[in-house]
Amino acid sequence: MTRDLKAPLQALRNEHRYRSRRILEGPQQPEQVIDGRPVLAFCSNDYLGLANHPRVIQAFRQGVEAYGVGAGAAHLVNGHTRAHHALEDELAAFTGRDRALLFSTGYMANLGVAQALLRRGDRLFEDRLNHASLIDAAMISGARLSRYHHADAGDLARRLGKTAREEDRETFISTDAVFSMDGNLAPLEALASLADTHGCWLMADDAHGIGVLGERGAGTLEHLGLSQDQVPILMGTLGKALGTSGAFVAGPEDLIETLIQSARTYIYTTAMPAAVAEATRASLRIVQQEPERRGHLRDLVVQFREGSGQLGLELMESTTPIQPIVVGASERAVQWSDSLLQQGFLVPAIRPPTVPQGRARLRVTLSATHSRAQVDGLLQALGGLVGKP
Ligand SMILES: Cc1ncc(COP(=O)(O)O)c(C=O)c1O
Missing domain, CATH: 3.90.1150.10 (Aspartate Aminotransferase, domain 1)
Structure with missing residues (x-):
């Protein structure tokens, strides 16, 4: 039954x-x-009005003419086109990170990072109001999840202090940079300093900051002046202010190579259409030029x-x-x-x-x-x- x-x-x-x-x-x-x-x-999350912008549409059309509609295969097979590669380089330069890697959605990017970097028994600290995809990422990773009070670096510090760091165990902090249902910012400077003191990874999900915040629109980390050393893992989505679809993770070389080798939501899925990558390149130009x-x-x-x-x-x-x-x-x-x-x-x-x-x-x-x-x-x-x- x-x-x-x-x-x-x-x-x-x-x-x-x-x-x-x-x-x-x-x-x-x-x-x-x-x-x-x-x-x-x-x-709508189309904060800059790019989802229906004539130049973005034109780039999409040209992308379809050059590459057809479907990518046809995963990035690691033969779905990774010149358009995808150029967009990754441009996203890395835009966000001031070593490299960037495309994912088909932000949801998948968040799952992929946690699964690739964390093992059963590692410790993962998340803001209580984190997006559902970060919470689900915790489940997939098998890490021990502790949810600290919303935007409360003091509570996180107490929790980090309570559990002694174990050899060979990762500690990972992840937070929305802009909270999707509240609109406020995470206390990222304080989180970065805690991550530094305790030797942990720090990941910021900037789905709602990319394109919107910062002098050049490079997001919350630009707005707060936080470097790759301070916040090594940046996730940004393309389906909101950039007006297209998909997501990226940006950060140090070894992080990106690790994701390529082991993030299952990267490896076992068809690449986003190359035309979407071309459209996003046009969006990125508008974000910076306007x-x-x-x-x-x-x-x-x-x-x-x-x-x-x-x-x-x-x-x-x-x-x-x-x-x-x-x-x-x-x-x-x-x-x-x-x-x-x-x-x-x-x-x-x-x-x-x-x-x-x-x-x-x-x-x-x-x-x-x-x-x-x-x-x-x-x-x-x-x-x-x-x-x-
Ligand atoms: C904070 C946050 N992270 C991740 C996502 C997931 O991104 P995507 O829609 O590209 O799957 C969203 C919204 O959809 C979001 O608001």
Whole structure:
């Protein structure tokens, strides 16, 4: 007899935690048609508006003409094209690391790093609010996982101090650089200094910082001025601010060679299409040549925070384009999200278990392609909800 699936699904519905998909017609951009209804979306991770940028599309088309559609094989067989290789070199130069290695998704990159570097019995320390892929990476690695209090280097120091370092055992710290559901930054300077003192690996997952933070858009580590020596493992995704798909790990030569030799999510999977690599190369150029995109985005963040403050909304401590509004109960988050949708704004409700109990929220994300008037429109709609149960 197989296990009954109906009752758990019904329980999710009863708890307002049932997830369903909406159907998007057309490209990623603020004005969208979702489930047949025109909306203004405030939920995309396409922070710089590159997913539908003409130069990125053109590079993708040229990539298809040069390389066809599918990569046809894994990187270690014959799927690793000149386009992939050039993108890796450009990502390494962009992030100021020795080398970079492409993965098909950020999820796979995180699993691959942990599996390649950690063994059963090693110690892995993770921020409690790390992305699900880092938590799953811990399970795959077989390491002993300890989850320290969110963004609390003091708690991490206590935990590191409690367990004596054993010979031949690795110690590894991994953290989101920008927390995906909160928008705040990890205390990376303090983590780097702890990693140095205790002789551990430090890995930063900068899925939400690459392209957005730093003078040149090279991400949270550029923003904080942290070198490869201080943060040896950097993971960045290509599907968010860079507007394409896939991910990379950047760091020292030996790290990258180790991943090539032993990361199973690198070895046993088809390479991303070369055209995606070509499109990403075009995105990278735009990220560096058009800092005004980041400038406009920063202005929108200030506008949104000031407006929300005037409405008395509870925001998180975030200076990034991720600007969640905490509403408390899951039911309330869903009601607010539904009501905004009625008014033409798409803002998803994020509920436990993705966020802690009682901290359900609307996850507003801003993009360089939003206008000030569009942000004002959202603020006005939110104003109509304040004070409602
Ligand atoms: C912090 C973080 N890490 C990793 C990922 C996974 O990246 P990908 O979508 O490329 O699998 C995401 C989001 O998807 C993320 O928010």
